[in-house]
Amino acid sequence: MAGRIASLLAFALSTFVATVSAAECSTPTSLPKFNNTKLPNPFLFNDGTHVRTKEDFTCRQKQMAALIQGYEAGSLPPRPPVVEPAFTRNGSTAVLNITTGFEDNKISFAPTMTFPEGTAPERGWPLLIAYSGLSIPVPDGIATLIFDNSAMGEQNDQSSRGVGLFFDLFGSNATASSMSAWVWGVSRIIDSLELTPKAGINLDKIAVTGCSRDGKGALMAGAFEPRIALTIPQESGSGGDTCWRLSKFEQDSGDVVQQATEIVMENVWFSVNFDNFVNDISVLPYDHHSLAALVAPRALISFENTDFEWLSPLSGFGCMTAAHTVFEALGIPDNHGFVQAGNHSHCDFPESQNADLFAFFDKFLLDEKNATTANIFTTNGLFNGTVWNASQWIDWETPRLL
Secondary structure, eight states: OHHHHHHHHHHHHHHHTOOSOTTTOOOOSOOTTOOOSSOOOTTBOTTSOBOOSHHHHHHHHHHHHHHHIIIIIBOOOOOOSEEEEEEEEETTEEEEEEEEEETTEEEEEOOEEEOOSSOOOTTOEEEEEEESSOOSOOOTTOEEEEEOHHHHSOOSSGGGTTOSHHHHHHOTTOSBOHHHHHHHHHHHHHHHHHTOGGGOEEEEEEEEEEETHHHHHHHHHHHHOTTOSEEEEESOOTTTTSOHHHHHHHHHTTOOOOOHHHHHHHOOSSOGGGGGTTTOGGGOSOOHHHHHHTTTTSEEEEEEETTOGGGOHHHHHHHHHHHHHHHHHTTOGGGEEEEEEOSSOTTOOOGGGHHHHHHHHHHHTSOOTTOOOTTOEEEOOOOTTOOOOHHHHOOOOOOOOO
16 A cells, blocks of 8 residues: 555656656755745746746646645545546536545545526536635636535644545645645546536636635645646645745734644645754745746736735735746746735635636637626735735846746
8 A cells, every 4th residue: 555655646746747858857955055035936847947938837837736746735636446426416516426546545525516597508618616615706607516625625723634535546645735635635626527528617717716814725726736727726825826935924923824834734735744843934936926927828827915914915916926927938827826915814715806807708708709807906005004015025037938
């Protein structure tokens, strides 16, 4: 069993970061001599040379993906040999029973789905996968699927390490985290939908969302599952759309935020490997602007709330400002949005943000021809007195990648 787990995890990383040529794209899982207190430049290869083309950046994404798995997320096993869906629909609701794993060891889980009224489009309904449950409004014409991510990898506290369906399959010592277990679960859902045409889902129009801890997971899924067209993390805070370096800066400036040293004590969202680096995050050869950069050129819009200091409001804005340079460099700035406001409860989506959210749904899931997501990048600037200075953290010029 242990040998199979080790070989599967090694294969997973090698396949995710597979390259046309090893000489062209080296993808180590660590850079032992790295040290940078600023946000690492996403347009520099691991060896310090510059990314100059879109093809170059595809390699750079593979490098960043390997590093994030190696330092923080843990490895993602590949699709197992058994993926057996059973779809049952009753009116507007359905259950997608999924049995997956190996011939001698299988797990089952059963996400629930809700369909819009009326006749499905020719290519099927767009789909929103929601971690735990819906906390954002969904426009007409989009099906929803509720993913019980905590059953796949528990997230109660430190006692949750290695607990859940994923670990029943791969063993409690698997070099993964609850976060990577959730990504693996989302991938099996999409595998199952590919095998179930009668579900009537447009496989090119899949989105993922979640709030708070589940927002962290939604961003990770969008980063590592290329079949997701639109990623919508909501109030994901530290470990989500904020950067570790910037959250530490907020904490050092007197704010009470969730920074790396605290978050690894709170829960098992990240790999045990990450514990080795939280006391000196300058050695991380990436940050979460790099995680967001893995979504490009697919669409990403995140929503943050400045009413809660622990959500690291400066870090969220600064981190996504850095990530936005990637979308700009690729010539698709409108594929990335960020909305930061206050005056609402945690995970309570204010109606004032509906227009921005629906614009992304319209453009990337519903193919509305008049939909525009231009310049949806806003903040109220309430950072608890801490000052954002872009030049303090971003020391690169945004290239034009050809």
